[in-house]
Amino acid sequence: MREKAVVVSVVRPDALSEAQRSLDELIALLETAGVETVDVIVQKRRKVDPAFYIGKGKAKEVAELVEKLGVDAVVFNARLSPKHVRNLSKVIPVKVLDRVDVILDIFAQHAGSSEAKIQVELAQLQHRLARLRVDPGALSRLGGGIGTRGPGETKLEIDRRRIQARINRLKKKLQKIEKVRRQKTKQQRYFFRVALVGYTSAGKSTLMNRLTKSNFKESEQLFTTLDTFTRAAWIKGATVLISDTVGFISDLPAELIAAFRSTLMVANEADLLLVVVDVSKPGFERDIEVVERTLRRIGAGDKPKVYVFNKIDLLPSQYMLERLKDRYAGEEVVFVSAKTGEGVEELKEKIYGKYLEWRGGKPPVHHSYNRKREDLKGGNP
Ligand SMILES: Nc1nc2c(ncn2[C@@H]2O[C@H](COP(=O)(O)OP(=O)(O)OP(=O)(O)O)[C@@H](O)[C@H]2O)c(=O)[nH]1
Ligand SMILES: [Mg+2]
CATH class of the missing domain: 3.40.50.11060 (GTPase HflX, N-terminal domain)
Structure with a gap:
């Protein structure tokens, strides 16, 4: 029920x-x-x-x-x-x-990879520990259901000392996973790396699928994606690595940002951030502020950015679209619909332009990327 x-x-x-x-x-x-x-x-x-x-x-x-x-x-x-x-x-x-x-509960329900599960559990336990310090009975009152669910089958600890021990174990596990990930992503440094970031449900995964012809999960639910996925795309002869990752929200718990550090690392390492924004949402400017703030919190505030104003097919009129275009004229903004494909060619042009800048004016080289269609998933080693 x-x-x-x-x-x-x-x-x-x-x-x-x-x-x-x-x-x-x-x-x-x-x-x-x-x-x-x-x-x-x-x-x-x-x-x-x-x-x-x-x-x-x-x-x-x-x-x-x-x-x-x-x-x-x-x-x-x-x-x-x-x-x-x-x-x-x-x-x-x-x-x-x-x-x-x-x-935290949604993250626990949606965590699929072992890394995401560890990260969520870590964030949950840190959150619990803070509560238990003030109120030792805090968890026994909760019963079951929302607020008590851990990722997967894991039963969340409710005892302070055991929580602390578990936190230490999870941190060690994460360190190992991070090390493996760093080695796996080493060769990616030679490529132009683009990361899709933005508010949850802005359409990052839908855009990812369009740009890389993939089939990652898209859903109207919030926080569908909790891992980082990287795929190669060929944009006008240039090989570009595109990564999709976990979305942001206002009041994203500090524990989650800390625990998801390695997943969010993709934004820090990118050469270009595509900030995906759902402009069909009233007050989307607030979402942009939240995203900017979160990027600063993870140390990616100064990265080159292109704003991808998505879901233009949902705007009530062509007039609204024109007004938005006027308002953001001269800024690094591209208007698209990841769903219908409208504007995606312009976005590719833009990415290509940024790629050339990154190459410092040198012509594009076609890297032989030997793991072509293979999923360069940073999450699960
Ligand atoms: N109409 C319309 N719907 C879109 C568009 N782009 C994405 N959507 C829908 O918006 C919802 C969220 O899309 P996702 O791609 O899952 O969004 P996300 O940013 O990856 O979200 P999380 O991973 O949950 O943070 C899905 O129902 C998509 O079908 C678009 O351009 N137009
Ligand atoms: Mg997603």
Whole structure:
């Protein structure tokens, strides 16, 4: 049976539209995690309550609603402090979760490769450890379902000392995997490397498939791709390596960024970043800000970038498209639909131009890339 949740959001009176966007996103995240949102409580306040986040009185109201609706969890659209979780859990009789818990849960469900599984488990355990430091009973109250699921069959530890030991083991395993990966990707340095980055669900994998004639998974769910995949493409006679990787989101937990360091490394090592943006989404500018910030966090902020404004087939009119083109005239922006293929030739031209710059004006050479169609998957050694 699908789990049910009540969502709670604290909104600053001067940031209503941004709050709505973020709330819609949380509901989509819950949907991806298999949880139905049955009610939304919005509280307008300037500052969050230091002890109960929404204040004790409001927390009691939420508790009553939870009993009435018979839901399994209350999900806060925020990053709660361990203290908030502890206090709220004293008043609210069901699971108290936040945005980070939901994102971690989706990552756990979608992790396929052994590397992704290790990375997710590591992030989850670090998140748990932070909670347990403040509230030793935090995990025993959770029960099952969302917020408690680990990647694959792994059962997540709930004991502090054992968590720490497991974290150390996972870190060692990751180091080994990273070493193998570094050796495997050594020969890639001689090629022009392009990385697709962007908000989750922007269409990175769809574009990857179009550029490299591949068949990686695309889906309307969030965080479908959790690994890095690299394939060769031939663009106007130049051999280019294109990589698809994990998407970003606002409030991407720091634990996840740290744990996925080796997966995200592809952005640091690239010669060109294609920042894929879903421009059919209202307020896509916010997504761009989040992506820029995340790129800076992983140390790839200064890389050469081309913005790929995707999903133009979903824009309501040709007029909208023209207006967008005017607004971004003179910038490194290409308009495409990864789905219909519109604009993809222009994008290839652009990539080729960047390739020539990278070659420093020298003519393209045709590298013999002996692992041509083979999947240069950086994830699984
Ligand atoms: N209409 C339309 N849909 C698109 C386009 N590009 C991608 N999509 C759809 O958008 C959804 C997300 O696409 P993906 O390629 O999986 O996105 P992603 O950026 O790889 O997402 P994650 O791996 O989940 O972070 C899928 O349902 C795609 O079919 C496009 O140009 N037009
Ligand atoms: Mg993808």
